[in-house]
Amino acid sequence: MQRKTLRRWNNALHRDIGYLCVGMTIIYAISGIILNHFKSGDFTHPDYSKSYREFKVAIPPKGIADKTYVFSVLDQLHEKDHFKSFITGENYVQIFLDKGYVYIDLKNGEAEMEIKTTRYVIKEFNLLHYNNIKKMYTWFSDLYAVALIILAITGLFVLRGKNGIIGRGAWLTAIGILLPALFLLYYM
Amino acid sequence: MTRNIIFIILSIFIFSACDQGMKKAEADHSKDTVKMAVLTFEQKADSFINRAVVIEGTVLHTCKHGGKRMFIVDGTDSIRVEITAGQDVTQFDESLAGSRVRVFGILKEERIDAKYLNEWEAEVKKPEENHNAGIHTGAKGHEDQGVREKLDQINSLREDLKKSGKDHLSFYSIEAGKFIELK
Numbered sequence: 341m342q343r344k345t346l347r348r349w350n351n352a353l354h355r356d357i358g359y360l361c362v363g364m365t366i367i368y369a370i371s372g373i374i375l376n377h378f379k380s381g382d383f384t385h386p387d388y389s390k391s392y393r394e395f396k397v398a399i400p401p402k403g404i405a406d407k408t409y410v411f412s413v414l415d416q417l418h419e420k421d422h423f424k425s426f427i428t429g430e431n432y433v434q435i436f437l438d439k440g441y442v443y444i445d446l447k448n449g450e451a452e453m454e455i456k457t458t459r460y461v462i463k464e465f466n467l468l469h470y471n472n473i474k475k476m477y478t479w480f481s482d483l484y485a486v487a488l489i490i491l492a493i494t495g496l497f498v499l500r501g502k503n504g505i506i507g508r509g510a511w512l513t514a515i516g517i518l519l520p521a522l523f524l525l526y527y528m
Numbered sequence: 529m530t531r532n533i534i535f536i537i538l539s540i541f542i543f544s545a546c547d548q549g550m551k552k553a554e555a556d557h558s559k560d561t562v563k564m565a566v567l568t569f570e571q572k573a574d575s576f577i578n579r580a581v582v583i584e585g586t587v588l589h590t591c592k593h594g595g596k597r598m599f600i601v602d603g604t605d606s607i608r609v610e611i612t613a614g615q616d617v618t619q620f621d622e623s624l625a626g627s628r629v630r631v632f633g634i635l636k637e638e639r640i641d642a643k644y645l646n647e648w649e650a651e652v653k654k655p656e657e658n659h660n661a662g663i664h665t666g667a668k669g670h671e672d673q674g675v676r677e678k679l680d681q682i683n684s685l686r687e688d689l690k691k692s693g694k695d696h697l698s699f700y701s702i703e704a705g706k707f708i709e710l711k
Contacts, residue, residue, distance in 0.1 A: 434588075456622070
């Protein structure tokens with residue numbers, strides 16, 4: 341009788357925590373896949389997609405890029421309204437725009453323009469995954485982690501009988517633990 | 529109606545309290561804080577190690593790996609100041625590139641000696657990913673440096689160390705406690 345009540349509580353806890361965790365689990369899973377591939381070099385930046393355009397511009401008189409020159413280039417590119425700032429370096433000038441930059445080689449006038457597009461939603465997911473918000477979110481994400489532990493443990497006892505933890509469930513649980521262990525053994 | 533008035537009063541109270549908090553934070557920062565400039569940073573940095581500093585500059589580059597680092601310049605890229613994210617700074621977003629920022633933080637020194645360079649070389653020669661090791665310069669594409677470039681950088685630092693006549697090279701950065709984007 342007592343065991344029945346315990347199981348009912350276990351299942352109710354598993355069900356409700358499961359519902360609560362759906363949103364965060366999807367966020368972490370999607371962001372996890374993206375960050376995994378970002379670290380292995382498939383994405384240049386996970387939060388932005390970037391495209392590049394190459395072209396030629398006139399070299400400034402005496403090779404000195406000042407504000408007049410910078411604005412003449414931007415005028416040509418119809419990007420005047422997106423100007424942020426510019427810096428000069430050895431034989432080059434870099435003009436920062438709201439969404440990218442223009443890099444000009446002052447020796448030959450060869451230029452490259454980067455156009456950056458924000459990957460909305462993905463950017464927000466990554467922000468949450470990296471915990472770049474901090475503050476109260478740190479506690480919230482800790483709570484989510486604890487909820488996942490409870491979800492995993494209660495999940496073991498949802499079913500009774502041959503599909504439960506003393507039957508098929510035991511084998512599947514063992515495989516789930518063994519797989520990461522095997523990766524560790526193989527790669528460490 | 530009464531509810532609306534209470535809501536407005538509460539909003540004003542909360543807003544002014546936040547504003548006061550901001551002003552207090554600004555005031556705390558200005559007290560005993562050394563004002564530094566990007567162009568003279570390298571010459572003056574050794575006098576203010578572990579001191580609270582404030583510096584203004586244009587963001588040249590933010591590191592894409594988590595946005596925990598950025599480099600600021602002033603007009604030209606010949607002098608770059610490295611800014612790292614302190615505990616209270618969440619990240620330096622890539623959209624900051626080209627923006628003028630004011631950074632409040634603590635000036636930090638990193639010492640590089642022969643032992644460090646030997647360890648770094650051993651790390652670079654390992655086949656695994658090693659972009660976390662070594663000195664960050666903020667140069668375009670530095671995060672994508674290959675093993676050859678890193679080994680060249682190590683050798684160049686060895687030369688600098690030899691020329692300096694000292695047992696170490698000093699690299700300075702600012703650990704940001706707060707920063708604001710200037711409009």
